[in-house]
Amino acid sequence: MTATPxxxxxxxxxxxxxxxxxxxxxxxxxxxxxEILKSIYPHTGRxxxxxxxxAPGAGKSSLVDKLALEYRRLxxxxxxxxxxxxxxxxxxxxxxDRIRMQLLSSDPEVFIRSMATRGNLGGLARATVxxxxxxxxxxxxxxxxxxVGVGQDEVDIVKTADVSVVVLVPGMGDDIQxxxxxxxxxxxxFLINKADREGVERTEREIIVLLEMSERSDGWRPxxxxxxATQNKGIPEFVEAIExxxxxxxxxxxxxxxxxxxxxxxxxxxxxxxxxxxxLREALPAGELRQLAEGVASRQRDxxxxxxxxxxxxxxxxxxxxxxxxxxxxx
Amino acid sequence: MTATPxxxxxxxxxxxxxxxxxxxxxxxxxxxxxEILKSIYPHTGRxxxxxxxxAPGAGKSSLVDKLALEYRRLxxxxxxxxxxxxxxxxxxxxxxDRIRMQLLSSDPEVFIRSMATRGNLGGLARATVxxxxxxxxxxxxxxxxxxVGVGQDEVDIVKTADVSVVVLVPGMGDDIQxxxxxxxxxxxxFLINKADREGVERTEREIIVLLEMSERSDGWRPxxxxxxATQNKGIPEFVEAIExxxxxxxxxxxxxxxxxxxxxxxxxxxxxxxxxxxxLREALPAGELRQLAEGVASRQRDxxxxxxxxxxxxxxxxxxxxxxxxxxxxx
Numbered sequence: 001m002t003a004t005p006x007x008x009x010x011x012x013x014x015x016x017x018x019x020x021x022x023x024x025x026x027x028x029x030x031x032x033x034x035e036i037l038k039s040i041y042p043h044t045g046r047x048x049x050x051x052x053x054x055a056p057g058a059g060k061s062s063l064v065d066k067l068a069l070e071y072r073r074l075x076x077x078x079x080x081x082x083x084x085x086x087x088x089x090x091x092x093x094x095x096x097d098r099i100r101m102q103l104l105s106s107d108p109e110v111f112i113r114s115m116a117t118r119g120n121l122g123g124l125a126r127a128t129v130x131x132x133x134x135x136x137x138x139x140x141x142x143x144x145x146x147x148v149g150v151g152q153d154e155v156d157i158v159k160t161a162d163v164s165v166v167v168l169v170p171g172m173g174d175d176i177q178x179x180x181x182x183x184x185x186x187x188x189x190f191l192i193n194k195a196d197r198e199g200v201e202r203t204e205r206e207i208i209v210l211l212e213m214s215e216r217s218d219g220w221r222p223x224x225x226x227x228x229a230t231q232n233k234g235i236p237e238f239v240e241a242i243e244x245x246x247x248x249x250x251x252x253x254x255x256x257x258x259x260x261x262x263x264x265x266x267x268x269x270x271x272x273x274x275x276x277x278x279x280l281r282e283a284l285p286a287g288e289l290r291q292l293a294e295g296v297a298s299r300q301r302d303x304x305x306x307x308x309x310x311x312x313x314x315x316x317x318x319x320x321x322x323x324x325x326x327x328x329x330x331x
Numbered sequence: 332m333t334a335t336p337x338x339x340x341x342x343x344x345x346x347x348x349x350x351x352x353x354x355x356x357x358x359x360x361x362x363x364x365x366e367i368l369k370s371i372y373p374h375t376g377r378x379x380x381x382x383x384x385x386a387p388g389a390g391k392s393s394l395v396d397k398l399a400l401e402y403r404r405l406x407x408x409x410x411x412x413x414x415x416x417x418x419x420x421x422x423x424x425x426x427x428d429r430i431r432m433q434l435l436s437s438d439p440e441v442f443i444r445s446m447a448t449r450g451n452l453g454g455l456a457r458a459t460v461x462x463x464x465x466x467x468x469x470x471x472x473x474x475x476x477x478x479v480g481v482g483q484d485e486v487d488i489v490k491t492a493d494v495s496v497v498v499l500v501p502g503m504g505d506d507i508q509x510x511x512x513x514x515x516x517x518x519x520x521f522l523i524n525k526a527d528r529e530g531v532e533r534t535e536r537e538i539i540v541l542l543e544m545s546e547r548s549d550g551w552r553p554x555x556x557x558x559x560a561t562q563n564k565g566i567p568e569f570v571e572a573i574e575x576x577x578x579x580x581x582x583x584x585x586x587x588x589x590x591x592x593x594x595x596x597x598x599x600x601x602x603x604x605x606x607x608x609x610x611l612r613e614a615l616p617a618g619e620l621r622q623l624a625e626g627v628a629s630r631q632r633d634x635x636x637x638x639x640x641x642x643x644x645x646x647x648x649x650x651x652x653x654x655x656x657x658x659x660x661x662x
Contacts, residue, residue, distance in 0.1 A: 034635050034639075037633070037635050038633050038635045038636055041630070041633030041634070042630060042633070044630065045630050259628035260621070260624045260625050260628045261624070263624035263627035263628040263634060264620055264621060264624035266627070266634045267620065267623060267624060267627065267634050267638055267641070268607070268620075270634055270635060270637075270638035271610060271611075271638045271641055271642055272607045273638075274639065274642040275606045275607060275610055275642050275645060276599070276602060276603045276606060276607075278642065278645075278647075279602060279647075280599070280602075282647045283647045289595055289598065289599075290591065290595060292594075292598060293591045293592070293594035293595035294591050294594070296594035296597070296598065297591045297593070297594040299372070299373060299376050302369050302372030302373070303372070303594060303597045303598050303601055304365050304368050304369045304372065304601060305369055306598050306601075307601035307602045307604075307605055308365075308605065310598070310602055311602055311609065312648075313647055313648050314645045314647055314648065315645065315646060315648050316609075316610075316613045316644055316645055317643075317644050317645065
């Protein structure tokens with residue numbers, strides 16, 4: 001306590017309280033969270049972020065628990081982020097998860113955190129990606145991102161992980177069960193949990209049919225892993241599949257890598273936040289928004305013209321190219 | 332076919348093809364959709380938008396069908412928007428719905444449309460609100476917005492309706508079933524569907540307990556309606572509850588009304604879209620985003636600084652107040 005290392009220093013030495021505090025700052029969109037993220041970013045990219053999504057009742061939480069325990073057995077440190085988009089209909093699952101996770105959380109090499117939606121500005125997807133960056137910079141080897149819900153938000157979150165796992169269970173739906181087109185693109189690994197149930201063969205066949213219909217541009221063929229997480233069955237095979245995909249993706253040329261697409265998406269999401277906040281702060285005097293909204297509510301104005309008018313208060317700076325990418329040699 | 336009335340004129344005379352075309356333009360973010368929306372906006376506010384959300388399996392689609400039929404019996408025209416956020420796990424419900432809805436769609440006084448998520452720019456919530464505006468301008472008396480999924484997006488959509496209905500079923504969850512804090516604020520009406528099932532008393536008691544814990548600022552006490560939609564039971568009572576709330580909300584002072592809050596939210600969402608699009612179009616030369624993303628992916632740059640740098644290419648115009656609200660008399 002004599003010297004006071006900065007929050008960033010403490011994150012980099014994996015002080016769990018510093019990690020927790022940084023994530024809280026990110027969730028609350030604290031003023032200094034941007035600077036913290038800038039400072040830690042060069043230290044990221046070492047850990048492997050594993051996104052796990054799937055239908056409700058697929059046993060994702062048990063699976064994450066067992067995966068974390070297996071990684072611990074292999075000597076890896078583990079960060080876990082459970083994403084709860086606060087759906088008013090998701091019920092009490094989270095609390096149960098938290099209690100179960102306490103078994104893991106007595107291990108200092110395991111960090112567990114749940115994240116939920118906050119307000120309108122900000123956004124859960126952004127906060128989750130940033131929290132993964134904090135765990136990564138803190139040196140957690142494997143970062144498991146588990147989504148509780150099943151909406152587009154969760155798919156977006158899982159897409160930004162290094163490895164995306166889609167969890168299914170036998171006999172869930174009627175036909176081709178729950179797999180729509182979008183999910184095929186994001187799954188690096190398919191996992192059939194509760195694989196001791198009837199219908200597992202059929203579920204696997206359905207996945208194979210879907211895989212044959214679509215080919216990935218990188219040539220990766222997603223494996224199908226069977227587990228019974230509650231009985232700890234298939235977990236080493238799950239780890240093996242993850243590590244194999246990790247080895248594969250590291251061989252990909254960076255220009256064509258998913259990383260670049262993820263980075264592009266991320267820059268745009270950050271931009272969206274920044275320009276809106278700036279506009280609200282600098283170009284919309286206090287009270288004016290409410291006044292305009294009253295005009296819209298009473299149909300004296302239309303919201304489209306109002307938004308156009310406010311958006312028109314910004315202009316692009318002349319000569320912005322000077323500050324642009326140094327590789328940009330346009331006049 | 333001699334004169335060619337504009338799309339807007341045709342919307343205002345409730346030409347279903349014009350209505351459908353305008354909604355497609357909104358979904359696809361067509362160049363002229365903004366102008367169409369501006370033109371029709373003064374003609375909105377006559378119809379009543381009824382948002383219906385609830386847990387999966389609560390029978391929302393049957394309920395919407397029966398509600399539509401009841402409104403038809405009462406001589407009201409009905410627009411229906413089924414919102415499907417394209418969750419990759421939502422299964423095949425939509426198709427079934429569409430088939431069932433064809434029974435209704437032979438009625439020229441009924442317009443049915445489903446809407447799904449598209450890409451990143453745009454946003455389902457915005458498109459849904461705009462589609463409601465089209466149906467409203469077209470003179471549909473009652474506009475039913477049914478959400479298929481259960482995420483935050485859907486809650487956001489239902490919140491912007493004039494009347495929000497939350498659908499529950501008996502015995503769905505363990506304890507206080509599916510009701511979290513957020514949902515209490517958005518429900519103007521609670522509906523227990525499948526009310527012939529065991530546990531209906533308990534579900535109602537739980538809602539009452541929750542209602543007693545929270546008081547609405549407008550003093551409205553949400554009624555609890557019981558229905559068995561498949562047997563057409565309780566539907567007139569449901570209509571009665573909707574109409575009573577509509578009468579109540581029309582008496583509220585406009586300054587404190589939810590309408591103003593909704594309008595505020597809407598202006599901000601439109602702004603978010605506009606400023607980002609403009610920035611991408613005017614301040615980010617082709618290829619530069621990808622180049623920056625590659626730098627971020629390889630950790631040469633961090634995405635936060637990149638976003639700051641791009642955001643810094645805009646500036647607030649001096650003297651924007653001149654173009655501001657005419658009521659704004661600041662120097």
